[in-house]
Amino acid sequence: MAALHFHNVTLGYDRHPAVHHLNGEVARGALVAVIGPNGAGKSTLLRGIVGILGPLDGSIHLGGLDSRDIAYLPQSAEIDRSFPISVFDFVGTGLWRGTGLFGGIGKAARGKILRAIASVGLNGFENRPIGTLSGGQMQRVLFARVLLQDASLIVLDEPFNAIDSKTTADLLALVKHWHGEGRTVLAALHDMEMVRNHFSETLVLARGPVAWGPTAEVLTPENLMVAMRMCEAFDDSATACAADDISSRAA
Amino acid sequence: MLYDALIGPFTEFEFMRRALAAVIALSLAGAPIGVFLMLRRMSLVGDAMAHAILPGAAVGFLLSGLNLFAMTAGGLIAGFAVAILAGVVARSTGLKEDASLATFYLASLALGVTIVSIKGTNIDLLHVLFGNILAMDDQTLLVVAFNATVTLLVLAVIYRPLVIESVDPLFLRTVSRAGGPAHLAFLALVVINLVNGFQALGTLLAVGLMILPAGIARFWSRDLTVMICIAVVAAAASGYAGLVLSFQTRVPSGPAVILVATVLYIVSVLFGRVGGIVRQLFPGRHLEA
Numbered sequence: 001m002a003a004l005h006f007h008n009v010t011l012g013y014d015r016h017p018a019v020h021h022l023n024g025e026v027a028r029g030a031l032v033a034v035i036g037p038n039g040a041g042k043s044t045l046l047r048g049i050v051g052i053l054g055p056l057d058g059s060i061h062l063g064g065l066d067s068r069d070i071a072y073l074p075q076s077a078e079i080d081r082s083f084p085i086s087v088f089d090f091v092g093t094g095l096w097r098g099t100g101l102f103g104g105i106g107k108a109a110r111g112k113i114l115r116a117i118a119s120v121g122l123n124g125f126e127n128r129p130i131g132t133l134s135g136g137q138m139q140r141v142l143f144a145r146v147l148l149q150d151a152s153l154i155v156l157d158e159p160f161n162a163i164d165s166k167t168t169a170d171l172l173a174l175v176k177h178w179h180g181e182g183r184t185v186l187a188a189l190h191d192m193e194m195v196r197n198h199f200s201e202t203l204v205l206a207r208g209p210v211a212w213g214p215t216a217e218v219l220t221p222e223n224l225m226v227a228m229r230m231c232e233a234f235d236d237s238a239t240a241c242a243a244d245d246i247s248s249r250a251a
Numbered sequence: 252m253l254y255d256a257l258i259g260p261f262t263e264f265e266f267m268r269r270a271l272a273a274v275i276a277l278s279l280a281g282a283p284i285g286v287f288l289m290l291r292r293m294s295l296v297g298d299a300m301a302h303a304i305l306p307g308a309a310v311g312f313l314l315s316g317l318n319l320f321a322m323t324a325g326g327l328i329a330g331f332a333v334a335i336l337a338g339v340v341a342r343s344t345g346l347k348e349d350a351s352l353a354t355f356y357l358a359s360l361a362l363g364v365t366i367v368s369i370k371g372t373n374i375d376l377l378h379v380l381f382g383n384i385l386a387m388d389d390q391t392l393l394v395v396a397f398n399a400t401v402t403l404l405v406l407a408v409i410y411r412p413l414v415i416e417s418v419d420p421l422f423l424r425t426v427s428r429a430g431g432p433a434h435l436a437f438l439a440l441v442v443i444n445l446v447n448g449f450q451a452l453g454t455l456l457a458v459g460l461m462i463l464p465a466g467i468a469r470f471w472s473r474d475l476t477v478m479i480c481i482a483v484v485a486a487a488a489s490g491y492a493g494l495v496l497s498f499q500t501r502v503p504s505g506p507a508v509i510l511v512a513t514v515l516y517i518v519s520v521l522f523g524r525v526g527g528i529v530r531q532l533f534p535g536r537h538l539e540a
Contacts, residue, residue: 050425051425052421052424052425067425067426068426070425072422072425074421078419078420078421079418079419080290080417080418080419083290083414083417083418083475084290084472084473084474084475084478085414085418085475086474090418090419093415093418093419093422096415096426096427097426100427101408101411101412101429102411129473129474130418131473145422149426
């Protein structure tokens with residue numbers, strides 16, 4: 001049973017495709033790295049999966065998942081760090097699925113929040129306003145919130161950008177823990193070494209899919225070269241795309 | 252002596268008691284709204300909305316004289332129209348909320364001024380512009396109290412999505428569709444409280460009892476709940492002191508209330524615990540960790 005099924009998906013902005021004719025599926029419980037140069041459409045693809053961006057063409061099937069079963073960690077979260085909210089309350093918003101608009105935060109929920117904060121190594125930070133955290137600490141807070149969302153599909157957009165190695169190692173351990181629990185994890189990444197060592201499946205994206213499959217087979221110098229050559233700019237005078245369904249994973 | 256100055260006016264005159272009740276009701280509802288306006292960087296949106304409701308109130312005034320229900324209804328209609336149109340345009344296009352709001356409130360203001368200059372006299376309009384909290388009758392006071400109650404109830408309902416939408420709007424979008432409705436409901440509350448305020452303070456100063464207490468609270472706490480409490484207390488205190496000042500001197504009541512709030516604001520800017528100027532100039536020795 002697939003957790004995600006892409007059927008000829010084209011995503012983009014103002015009719016310009018940023019992800020072009022993507023087909024394929026992600027198996028339930030898979031740990032998938034999405035790699036590609038800047039502007040390759042990684043973030044766009046993840047936004048499409050989460051449902052923030054509607055596809056220009058084709059469709060994305062979530063295999064019976066509700067949008068609430070997805071936890072999304074955006075690349076540059078539009079978080080207003082100056083807003084007076086504590087780490088505890090902020091992480092607690094991850095329980096939205098259970099509490100909704102009015103549900104109370106009971107003793108059990110408080111325990112869950114504290115455990116989530118502890119498991120990202122931020123004991124003692126509960127009452128700190130989020131505005132006082134460092135970049136790495138904030139990323140830990142965001143991971144704690146994902147943890148509480150208890151989602152079966154977890155989508156991480158460049159989660160280790162500008163994060164030191166200790167924090168990266170801690171958070172990567174969390175990602176592998178999620179994988180171990182049978183959750184489906186997709187992560188947009190830049191660190192090839194990390195992808196090679198920790199992610200079983202890789203999608204090389206350069207607007208269109210360059211290659212998709214087991215990491216060892218996909219992560220070849222040839223594929224990366226193809227991806228790097230992708231032209232980044234939109235063509236303002238481009239004509240409407242005539243390509244019909246392209247068969248399967250490779251372009 | 253002190254009793255005569257500070258409490259006497261309220262035991263002696265019924266209009267002073269009404270004014271005090273009105274200003275406390277305004278503080279309870281308006282100050283929390285002001286805190287959210289400030290935290291969402293919408294302080295000037297409140298000001299724009301105050302301009303937007305002016306034509307509606309003026310039209311109500313022209314149609315039925317100095318009838319507060321007509322003026323309130325007119326203000327609410329104009330304010331809601333502008334708030335909702337601006338909100339809808341901002342959410343369905345890429346236009347930023349402030350830009351779309353500026354367009355609509357200017358259109359509303361122009362329309363209102365046109366109607367007034369064609370039909371009206373401008374002597375009684377001073378009343379609309381600056382209000383008169385000392386002329387509250389029972390009916391008006393009930394309207395003010397009712398609006399304040401509605402505000403607090405609605406705020407309780409939308410509190411959680413409103414807070415999350417203020418901190419991390421993208422996250423709220425991925426877990427819930429409550430963000431949009433909560434935002435629109437909040438804009439509606441802003442309008443209701445402006446209309447509420449203009450009966451006491453006039454259209455132009457109504458926003459003052461919302462924004463100034465919020466600004467004061469920001470200098471004393473980093474916690475949202477505490478901020479809201481401080482803002483309410485600051486607003487009520489300004490209201491009370493302003494009424495006393497107005498009673499003892501010849502300063503009109505609306506400006507007196509806002510001037511007292513301004514003094515509190517300046518004191519907070521100077522001596523506030525969180526980011527006050529004196530604290531910044533003399534922070535004390537740095538800590539160990």
